[in-house]
Amino acid sequence: MSDKNSEGRRSARERLQAEREREKARAKRKRAVMVSGGIIAVLAIAAAVGIMVANSKSGSSSGPVTAPTGAVGKGGLAIPVGRNGAPSTLTVYEDFRCPACDAFEKGFRDTVHSLMDSGQLKGEYHLVRLIDGNSGGTGSLNAANAAACAQNQGKFRDYHDVLYDNQPDERVDKFADKNYLLQLADKVPGLKTPAFTSCVQNGTYNAWVDKSNADFNSSGYNSTPTILLNGKSIFGENQPLTPEQLKADVTAANKGKPVPSS
Structure with a gap:
């Protein structure tokens, strides 16, 4: 096996290894983005629920319940x-x-x-x-x-x-x-x-x-x-x-x- 061929194969392996490392890095970043997006979505849903609950209570009163004159039942x-x-x-x-x-x-x-x-x-x-x-x-x-x-x-x-x-x-x-x-x-x-x-x-x-x-x-x-x-x-x-x-x-x-x- 010539030194030239050996060097070529080594370079190919190195390129392949480098590409694999880059692919792992891309996958890691993608997972991070997905997790981050999921957290943001959950927070957005929670905020929306909070707004709906707040709106449902709009104008309500937590004070004492006083009935008008003559109320029955x-x-x-x-x-x-x-x-x-x-x-x-x-x-x-x-x-x-x-x-x-x-x-x-x-x-x-x-x-x-x-x-x-x-x-x-x-x-x-x-x-x-x-x-x-x-x-x-x-x-x-x-x-x-x-x-x-x-x-x-x-x-x-x-x-x-x-x-x-x-x-x-x-x-x-x-x-x-x-x-x-x-x-x-x-x-x-x-x-x-x-x-x-x-x-x-x-x-x-x-x-x-x-x-x-x-x-x-x-x-x-x-x-x-x-x-x-x-x-x-x-x-x-x-x-x-x-x-x-x-x-x-x-x-x-x-x-x-x-x-x-x-």
């Missing part, structure tokens, strides 16, 4: 409307930003008012904030708090109806503006007192609304409006109802029961 989470002695109870879970709630309100308001005013039916209204959670914002919370403030003035039903008559588009969080809620109070004679204004501005019942919302989330119902007659769901997802059917259902439920005259 377990934990005092329902606002009563109508006569105490009415033989049937309509339980309503609603969100003032919810378009379906507005549709129910507009379609059934006259019937519900008539049944309540005649003593056949009383209502228990549970105020929730699903749209705040789904779309962001605080309009559901602020409107519900304002309605609870109106309850203290004996004006819940009137202000409740005004809120739905002026419900903004679901995507526009106009009810988040407390000054707008106070402007709407001008439509209810005698409502806009200093006490009402302070209650709205201070979010006096925010914690109560949050508790009502948590109660709804654990109730097994998952949409608003959810309407119960004497504890039985009669209107919700895939449950059509007409005003005439509601009247017939209340009449049947009240058969043989006394109806208060005043």
Whole structure:
């Protein structure tokens, strides 16, 4: 074997070894980049989760839970409307930003008012904030708090109806503006007192609304409006109802029961 050939083979081996070392170095750098990228991705996901959790708590209150005047039911989470002695109870879970709630309100308001005013039916209204959670914002919370403030003035039903008559588009969080809620109070004679204004501005019942919302989330119902007659769901997802059917259902439920005259 000539020295020349031996030198050539040695050079080839050295080049091959050098290439292998370079390949190992490239693989090491690639693994480092992948690990680094994975860590960054995990951190990004964690940050996103943190942002979502923070957003889900936006506008919530951790203060003491104070119920509005006359609140009824377990934990005092329902606002009563109508006569105490009415033989049937309509339980309503609603969100003032919810378009379906507005549709129910507009379609059934006259019937519900008539049944309540005649003593056949009383209502228990549970105020929730699903749209705040789904779309962001605080309009559901602020409107519900304002309605609870109106309850203290004996004006819940009137202000409740005004809120739905002026419900903004679901995507526009106009009810988040407390000054707008106070402007709407001008439509209810005698409502806009200093006490009402302070209650709205201070979010006096925010914690109560949050508790009502948590109660709804654990109730097994998952949409608003959810309407119960004497504890039985009669209107919700895939449950059509007409005003005439509601009247017939209340009449049947009240058969043989006394109806208060005043």
